[in-house]
Amino acid sequence: MKIALLGYGKMGKTIEALAIQKGHTVVYKSTSTTSEGILSEANVAIEFSSPDIAIKNIAKSFEAGVPVVCGTTGWLDRYEEILKLCEQRNGSFLYASNFSVGVNLFFKLNAYAASLFEDWKEYMPAIEEVHHTQKKDAPSGTAITLAEGVLKHRNETDWVLDKQQKDKVTIKAQRIDDVKGTHTVTYASDIDTVSLKHEAHSRDGFALGAILAAEWLQNKEGVFTMEDVLFRSNS
Numbered sequence: 064m065k066i067a068l069l070g071y072g073k074m075g076k077t078i079e080a081l082a083i084q085k086g087h088t089v090v091y092k093s094t095s096t097t098s099e100g101i102l103s104e105a106n107v108a109i110e111f112s113s114p115d116i117a118i119k120n121i122a123k124s125f126e127a128g129v130p131v132v133c134g135t136t137g138w139l140d141r142y143e144e145i146l147k148l149c150e151q152r153n154g155s156f157l158y159a160s161n162f163s164v165g166v167n168l169f170f171k172l173n174a175y176a177a178s179l180f181e182d183w184k185e186y187m188p189a190i191e192e193v194h195h196t197q198k199k200d201a202p203s204g205t206a207i208t209l210a211e212g213v214l215k216h217r218n219e220t221d222w223v224l225d226k227q228q229k230d231k232v233t234i235k236a237q238r239i240d241d242v243k244g245t246h247t248v249t250y251a252s253d254i255d256t257v258s259l260k261h262e263a264h265s266r267d268g269f270a271l272g273a274i275l276a277a278e279w280l281q282n283k284e285g286v287f288t289m290e291d292v293l294f295r296s297n298s
């Protein structure tokens with residue numbers, strides 16, 4: 064597979080190293096200031112840049128006729144625009160707030176826990192995320208996905224960042240040194256607390272999941288998620 068890397072920071076570099084180990088080649092890469100190679104020669108673009116840049120990079124790939132796997136978080140207020148653009152261009156697009164297989168299994172555990180706690184409203188849910196200090200967005204995309212899973216089974220209407228508010232599920236975001244990504248969902252009552260936790264030890268899980276998604280996206284048209292890659296089809 065010939066890969067374009069849109070964004071060549073911590074994630075772009077990890078993906079490059081692991082993709083080459085898997086026998087793929089990188090034919091294009093871009094940062095905020097440089098680009099090398101020819102985007103239209105790629106079979107797939109893997110986009111890990113920055114919340115303000117993702118839309119431009121995705122649009123550029125559709126224009127070049129290149130399917131896009133996007134892991135950049137913090138731009139989803141413009142998700143509908145991308146869906147329309149993808150349809151207009153007969154493109155292929157796959158976004159995930161977290162590409163790690165472990166986290167995607169954790170999303171399933173989160174949904175199951177939320178359904179179990181649905182009838183026990185004395186347990187208050189809360190989400191905590193910890194990431195490195197260079198992270199631009201808060202809360203993390205993963206924490207938002209977890210909150211959405213919890214909210215499906217609650218009377219609370221939305222999530223709120225770093226405060227307690229009636230009718231909202233709290234997400235607490237912390238930034239500490241080089242933490243790769245830790246997410247905890249808790250259900251706390253006066254009597255006890257139940258916690259579910261995922262802790263990334265490196266960026267390899269995110270990168271390998273993005274490469275898996277890129278391989279899966281070959282010869283497909285439309286809009287997809289990691290749910291499609293991991294749980295709906297093996298082909």
Ligand SMILES: NC(=O)c1ccc[n+]([C@@H]2O[C@H](COP(=O)([O-])OP(=O)(O)OC[C@H]3O[C@@H](n4cnc5c(N)ncnc54)[C@H](O)[C@@H]3O)[C@@H](O)[C@H]2O)c1
Nearest residue numbers: 070071072073074093094095112134135136160161162269
């Ligand atoms: N979905 C996931 O599994 C997952 C995992 C890790 C990180 N992320 C997200 O991926 C994004 C990138 O993370 P990172 O740790 O690699 O960040 P980083 O800051 O290390 O790298 C960002 C890269 O984007 C580049 N960039 C900025 N403007 C650009 C432009 N105009 N064109 C092309 N590239 C441009 C920067 O030069 C840099 O190379 C963040 O939004 C982060 O939240 C998602």
Ligand SMILES: O=C(O)C1=N[C@H](C(=O)O)CCC1
Nearest residue numbers: 136160161198203204205244
């Ligand atoms: O390092 C980051 O930045 C990460 N971002 C994603 C998020 O916002 O959930 C995934 C975990 C790592």
